[in-house]
Amino acid sequence: MTAVGDIGGKTTDRRAVISVLRRLRSPAGQSNPFPLYEELRAMGDVVPAPWGGHFVTSFELCNQILRGRNWLVPDFAWLDRQTDTERWRAPATREMFNTLSRLNAPVHTMRRRSLGRLFDHSTVEDMRPQVEAHVGHLLEDLETQLRAHGSADLVATVSDPLPMHTIGRWLDIPAEDYAHILDFTHRQVHAQELLPSKSELAISAKSTIEMRQYFTELIRRRRARPGDDVLSDWIRHWDKEAPDDRAGADEVLYSLTMFVTIASLETTATLLSSLVRLLIDEPSRWDWLRRHPEHIDNAVEETLRYDPPIHLNSRFSAEDTVLSGVPIAKxxxxxxxxxxxxxxxxxxxxPHVFDILRGGGAHLTFGGGVHYCLGAALARLEAHTLLRHLLKRFPTLRPAASPTYASRMVFRCMTSLRVTT
Known part of the structure; x- marks a missing residue:
């Protein structure tokens, strides 16, 4: 048995945990989950989940788990050991278990290396001009809607389209396909939630079929007419790696292309929307940052800390251990x-104060260890660029209505943020 952490857990009432989880999925809990998270933290650093397993609330312990080699992501081997066959055998659920986020070494290492230096400094700088240009076009659309209607939905007009255009251009995906990709991404994500309902899994199953059809056809067309784009490079790499197994190469290419695409959409869109919401909720913040644009990066980092786009992720123990005094079986x-x-x-x-000048505020929003978010630098670029342009173009931007959220526990999703000037 290995001790991990030295902060004691507490005896927890199962009904209290269930109550917190139910309220988290309510509209009020989605709009402001932080008092409920404080209730969960008060139950201990390691809180028993009603269905088995545990919630980990301590920053120190979460950081150790994300970076520890004895904590693995749930993969196919783990999946096949589960007894809830309806939940874990669902096609939409299994589809995501072949992506980078659900692979452990050595398969994860091999596939990660095949991507090269994904979104490194040089790549992100090369993408900067197109991000700048597209932000300009989107804000023109926003201004047109504000003039015509007095208010506009920032999510639909700006936050959703920006990351789709960025990743779409990078992979040379036809622009006319962007709306379709966003649509099936929004529907497929139910399968990645903590407690999806049967109806949500059915929605995800349908969208999974559409997703597989789309990316399979995209790869087929690109192989027939390769270019200088990233996807063509991946095809050349995997065709060389598996010259006698075209079907196997295509499956890897599908998983990589699909994951890199959809992983960059909802999470970045929610970051962009949350960033704007937190700043315009208090007009003095927006005005101060407009006069002090040198702190835009601070505002982005504080948003990542304060309201991360992903509020929960899962690992499993590779061996018997003890986590903050709580025995954790393999x-x-x-x-x-x-x-x-x-x-x-x-x-x-x-921590419950949104402070742009916090300085050195620690967060785990992009994860840690070998599964650290590949698109972190790109998300920061998009957030910084959008905020800089918004502050200049809309100095009096403010909320026109309260934001709305999807009922989720894993992936935050602001579905609407109406703004006015």
Missing amino acids: DTTVHVMYGVANHDPRVNEN
Whole structure:
């Protein structure tokens, strides 16, 4: 048995945990989950989940789990050991278990290396001009809607289209396909939630079929007419790696292309929307940052800490261990609570205060270890660029209505943010 952490857990009432989880999925809980996360933290650093496994609320422990070699992502081998066959055998659920986020070494290492230096400094700088140009076009659309209607939905007009255009241009995906990709991405994500309903899994199953058809055909067309784009490079690499197994190469290419595309959409869109919401909710913040644009990066980092686009991720123990005094048997799932950990007062003083000038605020929003988010630098570029242009073009931007959210626990999703000037 290996001790991990030295902060004691507490005896927890199962009904209290269920109550918090139910309220988290309510409209009020989605709009402001932080008091509920504080309730969860008060139950201990390691909180038993009603269905088995544990929630981990401590920043220190979450960080150790994300970086620890003895904590693995749930993969196909783990999946096949589960007894809830309806949940874990669902086609939409299994589809995501062949992506980078659900692979462990050595397969993860091999596939990750095949991507090269994905979104490194040089690549992101090469993408900057197109991000700048597209932000300009989107804000023209926003201004047109504001003039015509007095208010506009920032999510539909700006936050959703920006990351889709960025990744679409990078992979040379036809622009006329962007709306379709966004649509099936929004529907497929149900299968990646913590407790999807039967109806949600059915929606995800249909969207999974559409997703596979789309990316399979995209790869087929690109192989027939390769170019200088990233996807063509991946095809050449995997055709060389598996010259006698075209079907196997195509399956890897599908998983990589699909994952890199959809992983960059909802999470970045929610970051962009949350960033704007947190700033315009208090007009003095928006005005101050407009006069001090040198702190835009600070505002982005504080948003990532304060309201991360992913509030929960999962790992399982590769061996029997002890986590903050709580015995954890091999194969047990732990849910790393990004949102709670980022608000741990032992790491961030006054964590429930949104403070642009916090300075050095620690967060786990992009994960850690070998599964650190590949698109972190790109998301930061998009957020910085959008905010800089918005501050210049709309100095009096403010909310026109309260934001709305999808009922989720894993992936935050702001579905509407109406703004006015």
